[in-house]
Amino acid sequence: MSSSKKRGNIYLSGAGPSAWHEEYPVAKGKRQSPVDINTNKTKFDPKLAADPLTIRFSDSCCQSIVNTGISFQVTSNGAGCELSGGPLDSTYQFAQFHAHWGAYLKTTGSEHTVDGVSYPAELHLVHWNTKYDDFKDAVDKPDGLAVIAVFFKRGKEHPGFGKIQDLFSKIPAKGAKVNIDFEFNPGLLMPPDSENYWTYLGSLTTPPLYESVTWIVMKEPLEVSVEQIAILRTLLWETPNGVSQMYNNFRPPVPLRDRVIRASFG
Ligand SMILES: CCCCCOc1ccc(S(N)(=O)=O)cc1
Ligand SMILES: [Zn+2]
Numbered sequence: 001m002s003s004s005k006k007r008g009n010i011y012l013s014g015a016g017p018s019a020w021h022e023e024y025p026v027a028k029g030k031r032q033s034p035v036d037i038n039t040n041k042t043k044f045d046p047k048l049a050a051d052p053l054t055i056r057f058s059d060s061c062c063q064s065i066v067n068t069g070i071s072f073q074v075t076s077n078g079a080g081c082e083l084s085g086g087p088l089d090s091t092y093q094f095a096q097f098h099a100h101w102g103a104y105l106k107t108t109g110s111e112h113t114v115d116g117v118s119y120p121a122e123l124h125l126v127h128w129n130t131k132y133d134d135f136k137d138a139v140d141k142p143d144g145l146a147v148i149a150v151f152f153k154r155g156k157e158h159p160g161f162g163k164i165q166d167l168f169s170k171i172p173a174k175g176a177k178v179n180i181d182f183e184f185n186p187g188l189l190m191p192p193d194s195e196n197y198w199t200y201l202g203s204l205t206t207p208p209l210y211e212s213v214t215w216i217v218m219k220e221p222l223e224v225s226v227e228q229i230a231i232l233r234t235l236l237w238e239t240p241n242g243v244s245q246m247y248n249n250f251r252p253p254v255p256l257r258d259r260v261i262r263a264s265f266g
Contacts, residue, residue, distance in 0.1 A: 011250075030211075049265070233247045
């Protein structure tokens with residue numbers, strides 16, 4: 001049993017993310033995530049526009065949803081779901097999506113920020129490099145993962161995401177898992193314009209914080225309703241004071257260090 005499991009909730013035990021370096025020294029590494037995207041310092045790279053990102057999802061790729069204890073996670077066998085082009089030098093296969101969000105009436109919640117501004121939530125669509133055998137083999141390699149980040153902003157309801165949220169009541173506790181017996185295409189969760197994105201080399205945003213992620217952060221947020229943001233918080237997790245609503249499951253931005261964030265747009 002690792003000490004983090006003994007302490008349970010990685011966001012609420014001890015000093016939270018600011019203490020992760022004690023058990024995971026890489027937390028203070030050179031390519032950690034998330035970061036603030038300072039739009040005055042991003043660099044347009046015409047090569048990104050010349051080789052457009054190819055994002056392929058399918059209706060039959062999502063098998064189940066699980067409460068991981070720090071988020072929900074929709075897990076996929078990756079069939080027909082591949083990512084290539086843009087900053088990527090090989091084909092990456094879709095593995096899962098999950099999200100991070102904030103507290104009621106707070107403006108924080110996303111992991112990446114744009115010019116210091118947070119969104120209420122951030123979706124992560126995780127892919128692994130098919131040059132490796134599987135996700136587990138890829139997860140700690142420098143070019144092992146590619147994660148598409150999509151900001152959620154408050155606006156009109158998103159019925160597609162609502163179908164996933166309808167399952168939350170069936171996964172009340174850490175480890176609870178149910179099958180998804182309807183077709184759900186994660187492509188529904190891409191913003192209308194997914195041509196414009198920022199990309200940089202970073203890490204997992206939760207322990208073990210492996211520096212293995214090529215981040216692809218969509219510029220355009222996805223609209224969901226205020227109620228849908230609130231429904232995220234109906235998921236439950238363990239805290240030092242017992243089981244309670246899951247929220248503030250985000251790592252705040254860390255220093256960019258010697259990295260430049262590239263933009264696919266001018
Ligand atoms: C040894 C297995 C590690 C499993 C952890 O996998 C992760 C963790 C974080 C992210 S995130 N928030 O950076 O998208 C993606 C995948
Ligand atoms: Zn994440």
